[in-house]
Amino acid sequence: MTNVEELVKQQAEIHGHKRESLMPILQAVIRSERFLSEEAMVAIAKELDISTADVYGTASFYTFMDTKPKGKNIIRVCKTITCHMKGKDAVIGALEDLLKIKLGDNTSDGKFSLLQANCLGWCHKGPVMLINDEVYPEVTPQSAVEVIQEYLKQK
Amino acid sequence: MSTYKVNLKVNNLNVSVDEGTTILDAARQLNFKIPTLCHHDDLCVAGNCRVCVVEQVGNRLLPAACATPVSEGMEVLTNSMKVRQARKNIIELLLSEHNADCTKCFKSGYCELQEMANEYRTGDHIFLDVRSKNEIDISSPSIEKDDSKCIRCQRCVRTCTELQAVSALAVTHKGKEMKISTFLDKPMNDVVCTNCGQCINRCPTASLVERNYIDQVFDAIYDPKKFVVVQTAPATRVAISEEFGLGPNRSTGKMVAALRRLGFDKVLDTDFTADLTIMEEGTELLTRLKEALVDGKEVALPMMTSCSPGWIKFQEHIFPDMLDNLSTCKSPQQMFGPLAKTYYAEKINKNPADMVVVSIMPCTAKKYEAERPEMRGSGYKDVDFVLTTRELGRMIHQAGIDFEKLEDEKYDSILGESTGAAVIFGATGGVMEAALRTAYEIVTGREVPFANLNIKPVRGMDGIKEAAVKIKDVKEEWSFLEGVELKIAIAHGLANAKELMNKIKSGEADYHFIEVMACPSGCIGGGGQPIPTNMEIRKKRAAAIYEEDEKMVLRKSHENPEVTEIYKSFLHKPLGHRSHDLLHTHYYPRKRY
Amino acid sequence: MENKIKKVDLIFEKVDYLEVLERSFKRTQDEIILDVIDSGLRGRGGAGFPTGLKWKFAKNEEADQKYVICNADEGEPGTFKDREILTQVPEKVLGGMALCGKATGASEGYIYLRGEYNFLLPSLYAAIDKFHAQMKELNFDFTIRIKSGSGAYVCGEETALMESMEGKRGEPRNKPPFPTTSGYLGKPTSINNVETLVFALMIAKEGPNQFKDMGTFDSRGSKVFSVSGDTPKAGIYELELGMSLEDFVNEFGDGDTKAVQIGGASGFCVARKHFKETVIGFEGIPTGGSMMLFNSTRSMYNILNDYLEFFEEESCGQCTPCRVGCQQLLKGIEAVKKGIKPPSYLDELQKLSETMKIASKCGLGQSAPNPFNSIINNFREEIIY
DSSP: OOHHHHHHHHHHHHHOSSGGGHHHHHHHHHHHHSSOOHHHHHHHHHHHTOOHHHHHHHHTTSTTOOSSOOOSEEEEEEOSHHHHHTTHHHHHHHHHHHHTOOTTOBOTTSSEEEEEESOOSOGGGOSOEEETTEEEOSOOHHHHHHHHHHHHHHO | OOOOEEEEEETTEEEEEETTOBHHHHHHHTTOOOOOSSOOTTSOOOOOSOTTBOEETTOSSOOBTTTOBOOTTOEEESSOHHHHHHHHHHHHHHHHTSOOOGGGOTTTTTOHHHHHHHHHTOOSOOSOOOOOOOOOBOOSSSEEEOGGGOOOOOHHHHIIIIITSOOOSEEESOGGGOEEEOGGGOOGGGSSOOOOOHHHHHOSSSSEEEOOOHHHHHHHHHOTTOEEEEEEOGGGGGTGGGGGTOOSOOOHHHHHHHHHHHTOSEEEEHHHHHHHHHHHHHHHHHHHHHHHHTSOOOOOOSEEOOOOHHHHHHHHHHOGGGGGGBOOBOOHHHHHHHHIIIIIHHHHTOOGGGEEEEEEESOSHHHHHHHSTTOOTTSSOSOOEEEEHHHHHHHHHHTTOOGGGOOOOOOOSSSOOOOHHHHGGGSTTHHHHHHHHHHHHHHHSSOOSSGGGOOGGGOSSOSEEEEEEEOOSOOGGGGGGTTOEEEEEEEESHHHHHHHHHHHHTTSOOOSEEEEESSTTSGGGOTTSOSOOOHHHHHHHHHHHHHHHHHOSOOSGGGOHHHHHHIIIIIOSTTOHHHHHHHBOOOOOOOOO | OOOOOOBOOSSSOOOOHHHHHHHHHTSOHHHHHHHHHHHTOBOTTSSOOBHHHHHHHHHHSOOSOOEEEEEEOOOSTTOOHHHHHHHHOHHHHHHHHHHHHHHHTOOEEEEEEOGGGGGGHHHHHHHHHHHHHHHHHTTOOOEEEEEEOOSOGGGGSHHHHHHHHTTSOOOOOOSSSOTTTSOGGGSOEEEEEHHHHHHHHHHHHHOHHHHHTSBOSSSBSEEEEEEEESOTTOEEEEEETTOBHHHHHHHHOOSOEEEEEESGGGSEEEEGGGTTTOBBSTTSBOOSSEEEEEETTSOHHHHHHHHHHHHHHHSOSOSHHHHHHHHHHHHHHHHHHTTSSOTTHHHHHHHHHHHHHHHOSSHHHHHTHHHHHHHHHHHHHHHHO
16 A cells, blocks of 8 residues: 555544545645645545545645645745735745746745645735745745745755 | 425416425426526536526526525516526527537537527627637547537536446536546546446537447448448337437337438348347356356356446446456347358358448447457457447438338348347346246246236336246256246446445345346437437337337247247357357456546 | 724623623523524624524524534635634634524534635644533533635635535535525534624623624624725724725725725725715625725726636636636626727626626625626726726
């Protein structure tokens, strides 16, 4: 059994084999793997006895459930209205320059993915970015770069 | 259920309906038609497309008639100004995401969206084009999927899930990206699709259609070097009339005449091999029972029928551990193919390499079945082209043949003779009934103990049917069956089949013989049958099938003289060496997920 | 200038919620519900359904299991007050849920927390653990679990939220049946916004009058506002309902406010000339709390474009008016801006937006055209030129 299969099995034990367990299991895989591989979705379908198309159809509904490989750290910059007004484009530009990737891409070392997200719920402190579950409100191009540099140092 | 009545007004007319009735059905009772797209009588309510919105006096919003139950005192307007404006807008929106290239479309003339657009005269396209630009998926030998024609009504998804329990299709993504797709957007041929084609029967547009082989068949007919024979499945003969607006009807003779006019060299009948199937499969069942009861061998029981290729693929995907339970008999179509290119070719002195075998089937899975690598028992591809009932209808239209005015004609011989037992293969329970008529008589020397040979308990539209036949006063060679109660079950529609399989696996149920047909109501409800489909239409087709049976001179497979002849001169005995080579097959486990 | 803005401190006030619960548990279900009805409290998520009535419907259902759900899927752009409530006074939210459980006869509660707020999970779990211990002491059988979202705005719609909780795509259901009859797993469910639950707790604490005496006839009490955009005072404020938009702008504007978007992306854009007559509340323009201010440097085209892009992506996609309508509105204003379509095309789109409003399956589709209509009506020239 591979690691992902192991993880899925373990999560199904915790949450149960009912359909209601699908979201928490998908979320657990995302937490650990950053994306849902074919292998993971097949394993989940088996554990819950639902079709793989159903697993994929559900996962693809949710923005945070990527089915393509993602970096170890997923950066999501809020793009909605007030963050747009307060300069999210400049923040993204700075991060693109730093990481040498375009929006939507992963760094070649697999450490980062740079994405946009719809409203993250920090409109009074835009622009805001989320790195995995961590929030960074009121970032500037410079402070955003510094945050990423910290991540680079740590890992 | 409650018989509580609710009073309401539809377009100012009073109506009293049962509690829980939808606005749509209440309006129908007053003969007001409300247009629908996502609604289908066979499926659960969706309320997605919104073309059925109506005005409810006092409500700011327009409720969907298909999804809203009536309430006391409700006043509904189905064609107010507000409704018309909204409905027109909605149709226009659907058209803006639909590849409305109608003149090139296989479904033109049969498309629900086209009909609605014509009815509402939307005319000039006011909205911008938001069609998805995609490649048409032609990976499957049975089903063609074109997302640019999809209006996201989800009828196919509900069919695949509710009726068939397959869920090869699912709704994926959201917002403008939302679409109907497969696991990881894989090609249809690479997923758990059984090719049953039920999605096609319920697709209101041409987003899902059969792979059509009309041109290839005409090319073969026009090729002077080719000798083209055609076989017709039991269920096509009661439904082909629908392609000409004539409703479900017995039209075997007209169909034969039409096929001859299309230029087929010989018009033969799959019903012949249906009779043959009964001989082979009946013998197989009795052999298995003997091995189990007398020899004490480990035999896979219950034995399960293998006529339905959608069911076979379902079993290979979903219950790969139960493949030994499937009868090894090929389906009648695939028994016909190799016999045509061996036995028949020899009789008529043709080189099988020059022969083309075409099938007219109520089925899309048969297209896939003909492509299976095992189906080359004759040394050639046994069946070259499989056409649906709909494709045949199209060919007849193209050839300018007035179907209604055709005089009845008879099948060619040989491979054209059949019995009533064969024709009922087309309805759920029919294979079981045919098998019982023969097996019971072989074992006891007497006819089945049902009036006029009609085994009523195995007929009808219940999803799972069960029956038991007590076997008494058997012939000496079958003494081991004396007093045995033969337990049988029948399922149609793969959701019912899955339920039945789970019961068997869990030990909750115990049978000797099971008939499964992949499609709801059996082959008469097949994925290749005329569109539309619903329970009422399928019941009419079934009634026509049973009428056809009653009108036949011979009604038991073992009485078919051509069957007797082929055993005498070619096959020698059921399950014999030649049968094994030509008429039996094996199955392969496939990925469930 | 006279300051007509009245700040209130009910939501974030630290209270002895256990004492409130202990007292409430001794009352009958009807007594609790009557107080909530009497207070005039309406749902604080935006739709504004009378809370007490909702509880009464759920209470009247016969079922072996009922549920309470706290809707913390705060996804409306411009709204962030629930996050702050869950950060500062989570115990009051849990208390509100227990009160609702008592009133409706439910023994299980769920918080559906949007995935964007996952960082709140550790503190929420800690609060829930403590809460469970306290309920045990009070001998009250009520457990609370958390279900997380994963980035889907439409899950804020109550039935979509329940679909998501059941492990499905967050697609809104047909109504009726309403959740109080058939909600989570088909059981009677009362689903309430975070803020609503805290107000309910405060009404149980103080009695209905304190709340009822604030605000207007249609809009009782106070409300937590999320203020953002071109304002020197971006942040969260609890204010008495019934103020005019002019009062609001006087307090929060930067002196150059040209428009205010009330109610988030699905709300209405009000131009300066209408500030005076616009009341913030159910008799005027209701809001789940989002107030976005725009000054004269902003292009209303860009703002509308942002909103429509948001809906085009966040529509669940199941119903035609919303799925295709949102795309058409977005593409339509682009086409008019570029001169591909004439300015009169905006009139066609306004007819379309009326269809979306009345024929969409859920509240999202019904409200998605609001910013379009209000911006076209007020700033047509900015869209065309």
